[in-house]
Amino acid sequence: MQIRWLGHACFQITGAGGITILTDPPDREVGYPPVDVRADVVTVSHQHFDHNAVSLLPGKPQVVQEPGVHQVAGITFRGISTFHDSSGGRQRGKNLVFVFEVDGLKLCHLGDLGHTLDAVKVEEIGPVDILMVPVGGYYTIDAAAAKAVVDALGPRLVLPMHYKTPVMPDASFPIAPVGDFTRHFARVREEKVLSVERESLPPELEVVVLAYPQS
8 A cells, every 4th residue: 555645634545456545635725736636535524625625636536525334446434423623513513534444454534633532432433553643733633632642543653644834825724843743752754655564564653754745
């Protein structure tokens, strides 16, 4: 499996058999280059412009954007209802966490999660090998809360997302840089593309910071 980060909360996940999954494609206003990926499946965690720009993608991907269990392109996606804030959705509404398996690896994309996870949600999400977690704060959980979520779910690989990078306009998205999150961890590495198989999972938790598109 190969995983690329296309900015903000958008990842391109390509399985060994060629299936391509795209998560939360952003609108151009976020600052990242337009996503030019012909995906088989797109997951959308919530209906905000920086996460739901499916209409800008090439082709006609199948879109998963509702809670519950969905069988799409031979993959089972579980959409788990959470909130975009810490006040039960009263500020920013609902958010979907997506859990799915590719090449024998269990992936979890937390979308714009706005709160830590209680024991019920941790059990509902279940075991996770690769966790995509927002870390920038303000609109989502911040670095400290993201660390608590990582500790609760116990993944082997953590891919931070939804943090400030140089491609974003200075006046928009007042979120923190990734360093506020990575300083909590001993094992951190940078990659342009993450290539991973079950046999190559690290024995201990690692944080992998994927390069944003223009780096």
